[in-house]
Amino acid sequence: MDERLLEILEDINPEVDFESCTTLIDDHLLDSLSIISLVAEIEEEFDITIPTVEIIPENFNSAEKLWEMITRLAEED
Amino acid sequence: MFSITTYFSAEALLLLLVTVVLYACLPQKARRYVLLLSSYIFFFSISGKLLAFLLFSTLSVHHIGLWLSTVQNECSISTKGLERDKRKALNAVYQKKQRRIMTFACILHIGLLVLLKYTPFFSQNINALLGLLGLQFRIPVPKFLIPIGISFYTLQAVAYLFDVYRKKIPADKNLLRLALFMSFFPQLMEGPICRYSDTAEALYEAPKMRYDNFVLGAQRILFGVMKKLVIADRLNLLIQNVYGEPTKYDGFVIALSAVGYTFQLYADFSGTMDLVIGAAQMFGINLPENFKRPFFSTTISEFWKRWHITLGTWFKDYIFFPVSMSKPMKKLTTKARKKLGNHYGPLIAGSVSLFCVWFCNGLWHGAGWNYIFFGMYHFLLILSGNITEPVVVKITQKLKINRSAFPYRCVQIIRTFILVCFGEMFFRQESLKLGFKMFGKIFTDFTLKTLKDGSFFKFGLDRHDYLIIIVSAALLFIIGILQEKGICIRSSIAKKNIAVQFAIFYALILFIIIFGAYGAGYVPLDPIYAGF
Numbered sequence: 001m002d003e004r005l006l007e008i009l010e011d012i013n014p015e016v017d018f019e020s021c022t023t024l025i026d027d028h029l030l031d032s033l034s035i036i037s038l039v040a041e042i043e044e045e046f047d048i049t050i051p052t053v054e055i056i057p058e059n060f061n062s063a064e065k066l067w068e069m070i071t072r073l074a075e076e077d
Numbered sequence: 078m079f080s081i082t083t084y085f086s087a088e089a090l091l092l093l094l095v096t097v098v099l100y101a102c103l104p105q106k107a108r109r110y111v112l113l114l115s116s117y118i119f120f121f122s123i124s125g126k127l128l129a130f131l132l133f134s135t136l137s138v139h140h141i142g143l144w145l146s147t148v149q150n151e152c153s154i155s156t157k158g159l160e161r162d163k164r165k166a167l168n169a170v171y172q173k174k175q176r177r178i179m180t181f182a183c184i185l186h187i188g189l190l191v192l193l194k195y196t197p198f199f200s201q202n203i204n205a206l207l208g209l210l211g212l213q214f215r216i217p218v219p220k221f222l223i224p225i226g227i228s229f230y231t232l233q234a235v236a237y238l239f240d241v242y243r244k245k246i247p248a249d250k251n252l253l254r255l256a257l258f259m260s261f262f263p264q265l266m267e268g269p270i271c272r273y274s275d276t277a278e279a280l281y282e283a284p285k286m287r288y289d290n291f292v293l294g295a296q297r298i299l300f301g302v303m304k305k306l307v308i309a310d311r312l313n314l315l316i317q318n319v320y321g322e323p324t325k326y327d328g329f330v331i332a333l334s335a336v337g338y339t340f341q342l343y344a345d346f347s348g349t350m351d352l353v354i355g356a357a358q359m360f361g362i363n364l365p366e367n368f369k370r371p372f373f374s375t376t377i378s379e380f381w382k383r384w385h386i387t388l389g390t391w392f393k394d395y396i397f398f399p400v401s402m403s404k405p406m407k408k409l410t411t412k413a414r415k416k417l418g419n420h421y422g423p424l425i426a427g428s429v430s431l432f433c434v435w436f437c438n439g440l441w442h443g444a445g446w447n448y449i450f451f452g453m454y455h456f457l458l459i460l461s462g463n464i465t466e467p468v469v470v471k472i473t474q475k476l477k478i479n480r481s482a483f484p485y486r487c488v489q490i491i492r493t494f495i496l497v498c499f500g501e502m503f504f505r506q507e508s509l510k511l512g513f514k515m516f517g518k519i520f521t522d523f524t525l526k527t528l529k530d531g532s533f534f535k536f537g538l539d540r541h542d543y544l545i546i547i548v549s550a551a552l553l554f555i556i557g558i559l560q561e562k563g564i565c566i567r568s569s570i571a572k573k574n575i576a577v578q579f580a581i582f583y584a585l586i587l588f589i590i591i592f593g594a595y596g597a598g599y600v601p602l603d604p605i606y607a608g609f
Contacts, residue, residue, distance in 0.1 A: 012419055032397070033463070036423040037414055040407040052398045053243035 005067055008041045018063045025057040035060060042066075048073045084266065084352050085305050092119060092262075093356055100360055101286045108283035112257060112360070119262035120225065127224035134186060135259045138234045139252050141182045142241045146248035148174050175242055182238050190231045193221045198444030226265045228441060232391050233259060237273045239395055246273055254281040263356040267349050269367040270387040276362060284361035289571070292578075294358035296567055299585050301351025306593035308344035308549050312337050313594070314537030320505055323515045328523035330536060331515045335502040339494075340550065342501060343371070346385070370557045371497075375489035377458045380497060388441070392434045400430040420467050428460055435459075442504070447512060451504045458496060545592050 009018040016029050024030045030038065038060075039050050048070060059069045083089065096115040100108050121128050152171035156164045200218040207214055237258070240246045249255045258277040319326050319334035326334075347368040357364045367386050374380035381389050400406060406426040414422030439452020473480055480486075499516065506512040527533040534540055559566060570581055 032393075032401075033420070033423040033427050036401045036406075036410050036426055037419065039402055040410040040414075040423075043407065044411060050402070051243060052394070052402055053240075053245045055398050055402070 002067055002070075004045055005042070005063060005070065008038065008045060009063060009066075012037050012041075022062040022064075025061050030060060042070060046070050046074060084263075084349055085302065088122065089119075092122075096262075097286075097291075097359055100283070105283055105285070109253065109257060109281055112261065112280060112283060113253065116257070116260040116262035116265065120260065120265060123225045123266070124222075127222060130189070130224040130227065131230065131260060134189075134230060134234050135252075135256045137182075137185060138237055138259065139249070139255050141178060141185075141238055142248035142255075143250065145175055145178055145238070145241050148178065149244065179238065179242050183235065186231050186234050186238075190227055193223050193227065195440070195444045196221065226267075229268045229270055230259055230265065232270050232388075233272075236270075236391060236395060240273060249273070249277065251281070254278075257281060261357070261362070263353045264364060267346070267353065268385075268387055269350065269353070269365050270391050271365060275365055279362050286359070287361060290361050291359050293567055293571065294355040296570070296582070296585075297351050297355030297358060299355075299582070299589070301348040301353075301355060303549075303585060303589050303593075304344040304348030304351065304553075306589055306595060308546060308553075309341045309348060311538070311542055311546060311594035312341040312344075316341055316505070316537075318537045323506070323511055323518070326518075326536070327527060328519040328521065329525055330527060330533065332519045332523070335498045335515070335519075338505050339498045339501045340546075342505075343368075343384075370561060372494055373490060373557060373561055374493050375486055376462055377455060377493060377496060378462060380493055381455070381459075388438070392438060396434050396437060397430045400433050401426045406430070421464075424463055427463070431459060432456055445507060446509050447503055447507055450509055450512070451500055454500050454503065458500075542594075549592070 006018055009016070012034050013029060016024070018024075021027075021029065035055065039055070042048070043050055050069070050073065054069055054073070059065055092115060096111060099111045103111060117128060117131075120131055148171055152168065155171075156167050159167065197218050197220060200216050204215045204218070207216075237246075237255075241248045254277050257280040258271070258273055261271075261276065261280055264271065315334055316338050319330060320338070323331060350367045354364045354366070365387055369383040369386065371380050371384035374383055401410075401423075406429065410423050410426045413425050416422070417424075435452040435456035436449070437452075438455070439449045442448045442451065470480075473485075478485060502515060503509070503512040506515060527536075534543075538546075556566060570578055573581075
């Protein structure tokens with residue numbers, strides 16, 4: 001897991017164990033406002049663009065899924 | 078002439094029955110044509126020649142989808158093997174081309190909706206403004222006939238095009254499949270607002286009719302008819318009287334009719350959704366749910382995730398996230414987070430998006446100031462909830478109040494329900510001025526006088542009517558609690574032996590026949606959401 005991503009996530013919500021949690025959206029640990037922050041931070045940090053079509057629960061439910069999306073978008077870019 | 082005014086009419090039922098029989102008898106290839114033909118007959122029997130609008134939208138969506146697809150294909154061929162910088166530059170050129178197509182598509186489809194639905198409202202307001210400025214000049218106020226379901230199928234059309242544009246789905250070359258998606262008759266009048274990926278393939282496949290689907294669908298239809306005939310139609314006389322001349326009534330009657338209207342709207346719309354989803358299930362088509370026990374919501378925000386769900390998710394996917402993820406908003410969020418922290422930082426961009434969502438939501442429901450007020454009312458409620466959330470968390474922590482405890486949640490549920498009832502009161506009352514008068518009377522003229530002298534039972538509903546409504550509400554409440562606990566009632570019934578299943582079926586039919594508000598002395602409620 002990428003440390004930079006974990007740092008961003010922990011900064012947004014320090015009370016969640018992002019390394020193990022796989023239900024970030026389903027359990028409402030990330031709400032719409034957190035997603036707005038998260039997308040802005042990830043785009044800045046990893047120099048990618050996250051299109052709105054990617055904003056689906058499957059991509060945001062865990063740090064691992066987020067990382068998969070980031071690497072995929074970076075390759076496609 | 079064969080004419081349909083509502084789903085709950087003999088003609089609509091006849092069309093459904095004939096379609097079911099033909100669908101069950103014919104081979105797969107013919108079944109999809111049966112569905113399309115029934116859909117167009119349904120539309121024609123309500124809107125007549127305005128069917129041309131639906132046909133135009135279908136053809137246009139088909140063509141624009143393919144146009145986008147051609148540009149996307151050209152882009153991937155031209156950029157293949159290029160270096161990153163060159164590829165990016167060329168991608169940007171094609172992106173611009175696609176954006177121009179989407180702008181054209183939005184002007185065409187949303188423009189048509191705006192022209193037919195909102196031009197009279199805008200013209201009237203411009204004329205009022207000209208009058209205020211003392212000018213004699215007036216612009217003509219046109220009167221258009223609006224094709225049934227245009228607000229619903231336009232959203233489906235726009236969603237399809239955006240999904241193709243975002244490469245979420247490929248453009249459909251098959252005009253028949255797209256026509257079925259745009260016009261499937263059970264959902265045409267009041268939704269649910271479906272996505273192409275939800276229904277198009279299943280409609281085209283036209284699966285074989287199955288006994289279990291037929292029975293489950295029929296059960297659901299009956300449940301919807303119960304909600305409509307027993308609750309919504311029964312409440313209609315009281316609601317019509319009080320909302321027609323609210324100044325005649327005291328605060329207690331107005332408060333009760335505000336609660337009654339909220340309940341009527343729920344019974345009418347969710348009952349229609351039961352009928353729609355049940356009818357589709359008979360053909361083996363699963364439509365998305367539009368309601369999830371909204372009166373159990375603890376916040377307004379949660380309420381809108383449980384009421385007219387498909388409209389909410391449409392606004393979230395095609396307005397909220399695109400606005401909040403736009404470049405200026407992202408920059409704003411990053412800057413604001415550094416200064417205002419994790420909660421209030423993204424709240425600024427979130428609030429701008431929320432405003433857009435609720436302004437559109439209000440206007441979508443109708444061209445009137447009461448609808449715009451309704452949208453802004455919910456925007457402010459959700460915004461204030463977001464602003465005060467950290468403070469509420471701190472206070473409850475200090476007071477050692479468990480926010481997930483049952484009593485706290487009960488208070489939240491009651492508060493949310495009251496706020497919803499106020500919002501729906503303005504929604505129903507076409508005159509905003511009268512809406513405020515009704516609101517004021519609840520607090521300044523609240524008396525139980527009419528209840529004591531018995532005149533309360535002469536405003537449209539008698540004791541017998543109230544008793545039926547209360548029993549039906551209790552029934553829905555119990556069913557709601559069971560569903561909240563994860564118990565699926567229809568599946569439980571399906572597991573019982575056939576005698577028990579039929580006994581429940583007949584009990585429900587008898588309940589509708591005995592307690593339904595139909596015939597002399599009753600005024601059936603016009604389908605509320607079909608007017609939007």
